[in-house]
Amino acid sequence: MRAEPQDFSRVLSSMCTEPHPVAREAAEAFLATNPGDPGTYQTVAELETDAVDALGEIVGLDDPHGYVASGGTEANIQAVRAARNLAATEDPNVVLPESAHFSFRKAAGLLGVELRTAPVDDDYRVHVDAVTELADADTALVVGVAGSTEYGRVDPLDALADVADDAGALLHVDAAWGGFVLPFTDREWRFDHVDADTLTIDPHKMGCAAIPAGGFLTRSPEVLDALAVDTPYLESTDQATLTGTRSGAGVASVVAALEELWPEGYREQYVRAQNNADWLADALAERGYDVVEPELPLVAADVPPTLFDRLREEGWRISRTGAGELRVVCMPHVTREMLESFVADVDALRRTVSTGD
Amino acid sequence: MRAEPQDFSRVLSSMCTEPHPVAREAAEAFLATNPGDPGTYQTVAELETDAVDALGEIVGLDDPHGYVASGGTEANIQAVRAARNLAATEDPNVVLPESAHFSFRKAAGLLGVELRTAPVDDDYRVHVDAVTELADADTALVVGVAGSTEYGRVDPLDALADVADDAGALLHVDAAWGGFVLPFTDREWRFDHVDADTLTIDPHKMGCAAIPAGGFLTRSPEVLDALAVDTPYLESTDQATLTGTRSGAGVASVVAALEELWPEGYREQYVRAQNNADWLADALAERGYDVVEPELPLVAADVPPTLFDRLREEGWRISRTGAGELRVVCMPHVTREMLESFVADVDALRRTVSTGD
Structure with missing residues (x-):
């Protein structure tokens, strides 16, 4: 195949993941x-x-x-x-x-x-x-x-x-x-x-x-x-x-x-995913966004549309809830490093969005 | 996996095949x-x-x-x-x-x-x-x-x-x-x-x-x-x-x-499959079975139910038409050698079926 298969390093929107x-x-x-x-x-x-x-x-x-x-x-x-x-x-x-x-x-x-x-x-x-x-x-x-x-x-x-x-x-x-x-x-x-x-x-x-x-x-x-x-x-x-x-x-x-x-590997995976979701929810809340509490490893946050679009332009694969919130699914391929990099981009881009650059 | 994947060496019934x-x-x-x-x-x-x-x-x-x-x-x-x-x-x-x-x-x-x-x-x-x-x-x-x-x-x-x-x-x-x-x-x-x-x-x-x-x-x-x-x-x-x-x-x-x-590989594959179907149709007709002419690489022949069942017991994966005929699909994995071996089993088994062994 001439095409490269999927790069998961910026996929935050999917409910599918890399198979074990x-x-x-x-x-x-x-x-x-x-x-x-x-x-x-x-x-x-x-x-x-x-x-x-x-x-x-x-x-x-x-x-x-x-x-x-x-x-x-x-x-x-x-x-x-x-x-x-x-x-x-x-x-x-x-x-x-x-x-x-x-x-x-x-x-x-x-x-x-x-x-x-x-x-x-x-x-x-x-x-x-x-x-x-x-x-x-x-x-x-x-x-x-x-x-x-x-x-x-x-x-x-x-x-x-x-x-x-x-x-x-x-x-x-x-x-x-x-x-x-x-x-x-x-x-x-x-x-x-x-x-x-x-x-x-x-x-x-x-x-x-x-x-x-x-x-x-x-x-x-x-x-x-x-x-x-x-x-x-x-x-x-x-x-x-x-x-x-x-x-x-x-x-x-x-x-x-x-x-x-089953069950231990899934348990460990759940704990990692839930910790990641909690971490991301806290990070977004600290930045002043309304966050829906992640009872399971899925974060929704009321991020402005302009910022959402800029994040997509940076290659982040993210999606929206029906109400228009940013939605991030903490699947097994989503690591803490990915989320830290995502939040760093949020920080960088929200400055340019707010200053109109 | 503890299980062995599919063995295609006796599969004559499927319209699927081994991928290229x-x-x-x-x-x-x-x-x-x-x-x-x-x-x-x-x-x-x-x-x-x-x-x-x-x-x-x-x-x-x-x-x-x-x-x-x-x-x-x-x-x-x-x-x-x-x-x-x-x-x-x-x-x-x-x-x-x-x-x-x-x-x-x-x-x-x-x-x-x-x-x-x-x-x-x-x-x-x-x-x-x-x-x-x-x-x-x-x-x-x-x-x-x-x-x-x-x-x-x-x-x-x-x-x-x-x-x-x-x-x-x-x-x-x-x-x-x-x-x-x-x-x-x-x-x-x-x-x-x-x-x-x-x-x-x-x-x-x-x-x-x-x-x-x-x-x-x-x-x-x-x-x-x-x-x-x-x-x-x-x-x-x-x-x-x-x-x-x-x-x-x-x-x-x-x-x-x-x-x-496309197109040459498929053309060669079609020619092989059609030749195999024609060969099998002739072989079954020579043995006295009514054969539906294979216009495409698919053979139907009126083989008795007892013989059909014995062939299945030998591991041949074969299926029936609605009218009860033996049906063989000459897919790419179906070689002449497989069909020769199948016809050899037809010969061996129809003797035992007709003598009631």
């Missing part, structure tokens, strides 16, 4: 395999069972069902699709927090379900009263977020489970990003604490597996059955995934990463 | 990149533009739009989704041959469109009269196959374009598998011969790129617009893909494979 060396090695070894055709590619199909079992352990599910998806978007679409297919109504709706990932809008458009969006409170968690008010007999799914994309917040999932139960709806927990950091906090988000039906947890985010490695998990084989289509001309007979051919690289790298890192 | 060494190298280099977030992962996003341009050349499209999808299933779903979103009707239908891939059934279930299935003729090509009869003012999409999954047949695409045009529908051509062999035949399937709107062509099949590398192409930017959703918290602003995070490995390997192999 063992995950990379496994991905490379299984690059030519297709778990979408498990009768032909049997070894990687067995590895996928191992991956699902290992993810089940992380999310507190004794008898997990599911698969390694292309990512959180697919897993979220599948949760909505299964709930729609299982719902008795002709006119299904999904009640979700306004903080939910935009993949639910994609899912709603695809699947023809109505989205009912509940506001969040001052600390960015969904108002349960609003969810209760929006849910009705046509509600197929209630969504709770465990580590929101913008502020890393966890919704009151127990209360959402009650609302879903009262409405006869399923509960989906989106822990796409949070799933590999939340085990080391005291927040309740697992199947064994929350009466969830389906869950998204992405190994290619904080799990340090190689892209594409999302995770779709459920406690009910019925959920997978509701997604299955028949598969002629494959050796296997049906397929519950959204895509057909899939990457064995992703699957193998999940198994390798989990064997290497 | 240059494709593998590029995939490994770009393993940690995400073209789903093009503002952050800019290099791989530029490579994707190169990939789409190169695929456009193969399919006869001067100003191609599209992207590298996870595979043919996603590309087919996206064609149905775009057509549905662009159709004026509340009750859209898709008219397709019974030989179309099962991903269209998945798409129909997802998207809530009606499928109207037209029968094929004695040579496995769709009856245009049946398509004409099934199409009406609610038809959003007509599908033609260019290299069918079961028999490698190409539908009369020009005639289908006329039917689509008369119905005010879009025409989608599924060349997922055929797209990298058809350029070396005299069959008309390209955008510059057929008035198609969208097309599926999968580099990770006959293109020798690494999984996941499908291709979704269109002549109209409006088609991509019809698929786009807004993307807060990314540096980019919208996303037309079905998945969110995507594999840069797939994208980079497409560019590398096309630079290395």
Whole structure:
């Protein structure tokens, strides 16, 4: 290739990261395999069972069902699709927090379900009263977020489970990003604490597996059955995934990463990331910016648009929340040195911005 | 990894293959990149533009739009989704041959469109009269196959374009598998011969790129617009893909494979594969089995179920057509030696099957 692969030294915006060396090695070894055709590619199909079992352990599910998806978007679409297919109504709706990932809008458009969006409170968690008010007999799914994309917040999932139960709806927990950091906090988000039906947890985010490695998990084989289509001309007979051919690289790298890192490696990684987030939050607050407290390793701060743009011009890969705040995700590749260099650039540039240079 | 990656020495059922060494190298280099977030992962996003341009050349499209999808299933779903979103009707239908891939059934279930299935003729090509009869003012999409999954047949695409045009529908051509062999035949399937709107062509099949590398192409930017959703918290602003995070490995390997192999490498590969298919077809016909003529490098033969099962027990990865025939796809990894060994096993096993051992 003439092009250089990604330089991560200024990437602060991504929820993906560099895969762990063992995950990379496994991905490379299984690059030519297709778990979408498990009768032909049997070894990687067995590895996928191992991956699902290992993810089940992380999310507190004794008898997990599911698969390694292309990512959180697919897993979220599948949760909505299964709930729609299982719902008795002709006119299904999904009640979700306004903080939910935009993949639910994609899912709603695809699947023809109505989205009912509940506001969040001052600390960015969904108002349960609003969810209760929006849910009705046509509600197929209630969504709770465990580590929101913008502020890393966890919704009151127990209360959402009650609302879903009262409405006869399923509960989906989106822990796409949070799933590999939340085990080391005291927040309740697992199947064994929350009466969830389906869950998204992405190994290619904080799990340090190689892209594409999302995770779709459920406690009910019925959920997978509701997604299955028949598969002629494959050796296997049906397929519950959204895509057909899939990457064995992703699957193998999940198994390798989990064997290497669960739980101690992930714990150490979380502590480093959280310390980095706390350090950055303090540094930005000291400079007079409004900072949203980083409950998980994700910092949002109200940095002026001009400064934001100058930081981008310096090559920093940064993004904005919906409210326009600077958003920095403290992924495993984000070191303290990177953040110190970033803050030094903030200092240098805010002087030129304020003097109009 | 404790497990051994895939052994391809007996894989005759798959439409995937071992990636070309240059494709593998590029995939490994770009393993940690995400073209789903093009503002952050800019290099791989530029490579994707190169990939789409190169695929456009193969399919006869001067100003191609599209992207590298996870595979043919996603590309087919996206064609149905775009057509549905662009159709004026509340009750859209898709008219397709019974030989179309099962991903269209998945798409129909997802998207809530009606499928109207037209029968094929004695040579496995769709009856245009049946398509004409099934199409009406609610038809959003007509599908033609260019290299069918079961028999490698190409539908009369020009005639289908006329039917689509008369119905005010879009025409989608599924060349997922055929797209990298058809350029070396005299069959008309390209955008510059057929008035198609969208097309599926999968580099990770006959293109020798690494999984996941499908291709979704269109002549109209409006088609991509019809698929786009807004993307807060990314540096980019919208996303037309079905998945969110995507594999840069797939994208980079497409560019590398096309630079290395288009057109001469693919031509040589096609000639080898077609010769192998012709050889196998002759060998099976000589042994008294009914063989469907391999117009493209794919052999179907009416081998008895008992023999089929014994071949599987010997480790041959083989699959069946809907009619129950043995189906062998002569992918690049399938050598003459493999086929000779397979036919030797056919000879050995059919004796034991016929004597009841």
